[in-house]
Amino acid sequence: MPAVPAPAKVLVSGVNGYVGIWVAETYLAGGYSVRGTVRSVAHAGKHLRDTFEKYGDKFELVEVADITAPGAFDEAVKSIDVVAHTASPFHMHADDPAEIIDPAVKGTVSILKSILAHGKDVKRVVLISSIVAVWTMIVDKPTTFTEKDWNEQAIQIVQEKGKDADGASKYGASKTLAEKAAWALIEEHKPTWDLAVLNPPFIWGPPIHDVQSADKLNTSQKMLFDILTCAWPDEAYDAPASGLGIVDVRDVALAHVRATQLPQAGGTRALLGSFYGYPQEILDIANALEPLPWAGLPKGPKPGSTKGKEMFINIDAAQFRRVYAFELRSIEDTVRESLEDFKKRGWVQ
Numbered sequence: 001m002p003a004v005p006a007p008a009k010v011l012v013s014g015v016n017g018y019v020g021i022w023v024a025e026t027y028l029a030g031g032y033s034v035r036g037t038v039r040s041v042a043h044a045g046k047h048l049r050d051t052f053e054k055y056g057d058k059f060e061l062v063e064v065a066d067i068t069a070p071g072a073f074d075e076a077v078k079s080i081d082v083v084a085h086t087a088s089p090f091h092m093h094a095d096d097p098a099e100i101i102d103p104a105v106k107g108t109v110s111i112l113k114s115i116l117a118h119g120k121d122v123k124r125v126v127l128i129s130s131i132v133a134v135w136t137m138i139v140d141k142p143t144t145f146t147e148k149d150w151n152e153q154a155i156q157i158v159q160e161k162g163k164d165a166d167g168a169s170k171y172g173a174s175k176t177l178a179e180k181a182a183w184a185l186i187e188e189h190k191p192t193w194d195l196a197v198l199n200p201p202f203i204w205g206p207p208i209h210d211v212q213s214a215d216k217l218n219t220s221q222k223m224l225f226d227i228l229t230c231a232w233p234d235e236a237y238d239a240p241a242s243g244l245g246i247v248d249v250r251d252v253a254l255a256h257v258r259a260t261q262l263p264q265a266g267g268t269r270a271l272l273g274s275f276y277g278y279p280q281e282i283l284d285i286a287n288a289l290e291p292l293p294w295a296g297l298p299k300g301p302k303p304g305s306t307k308g309k310e311m312f313i314n315i316d317a318a319q320f321r322r323v324y325a326f327e328l329r330s331i332e333d334t335v336r337e338s339l340e341d342f343k344k345r346g347w348v349q
Helices: 018-029 041-051 053-058 098-118 152-164 167-189 219-228 249-261 279-287 318-324 331-344
Strands: 009-013 033-038 059-063 082-085 124-128 143-145 194-199 202-204 244-248 269-271 275-277 313-315
Touching: 009 018, 018 033, 018 041, 018 249, 033 041, 033 053, 041 053, 041 059, 053 059, 082 098, 082 249, 098 124, 098 167, 124 167, 124 249, 152 167, 167 194, 194 249, 202 219, 202 249, 202 331, 219 279, 219 331, 244 249, 244 331, 249 318, 269 318, 275 313, 279 331
Parallel strands: 009 033, 009 082, 033 059, 082 124, 124 194, 143 313, 194 269, 202 244
Antiparallel strands: 244 275
16 A cells, blocks of 8 residues: 555544554644544543644544444544554453453454445554564573464463463463454455554553553553562562563554555564563663662662573564664663653652
């Protein structure tokens, strides 16, 4: 597909979410118009309208109460040039795997089928998937994953264990199955529009969505808060299985815009991340910041113990660098600005 420049109109599903609101902000700042969807305008509308007031009528809000319902997005996709689908659950505490798999898969299929039926102006769909749709969490040696890999392991664990599967496997299965469903639909229908998929790891950075307290942070940001406040058990800071990947929420949002503007992004999966390491290393990085944003910042259980420590799970992000061609924010900047935001909100002293 050709590039879709501003002032094209973009549909952002889940616009009140941690990622969705940043995606909308970045499109709007770049001259695009945005139609955002939320489950309840009465609940989410005021904060969104206040946030985007400066953009006037370039932002509009519509209600999609149940994203899994067939035809839920039929009206929302009309007169839209690009669809950015960010509405999908992210948590690790589902009891029944269907609690997280169904919204992810059915929500993705629902919006794509609405585009097929009613999105005659749509030229590109940008889907935010996850690195957990790519890599397997259980490996016995250092392993590097690419965009050609799929997390079949999580699907198998959920199929075998059901409710007894671990939360990470349930979430991994949800993202893997949802992305597979998207590509399968493209293959089956061969629409006039194409698909660009982003596969980020954990997403950190200052929130601009409506969040009133640290315990209401989304799963990814709450992880950063807990790491920095040493809320985890000591052994979780340097164990081989505790390695994690990070990318800044503002870079994920920019990648959506770049996916809209770059013809070569169509038909690709993009693995992106600015940092892959251990929680203790995050604390070490935070404590090395000058000036230190938070005087009471803990040093963690084992300062310096993970620098240069080999990761068991690694990614090859060559395709992202080749296709998207922009520099990601450093982990230092992401941690600094997150800490400053936590302090501004009074969540750390």
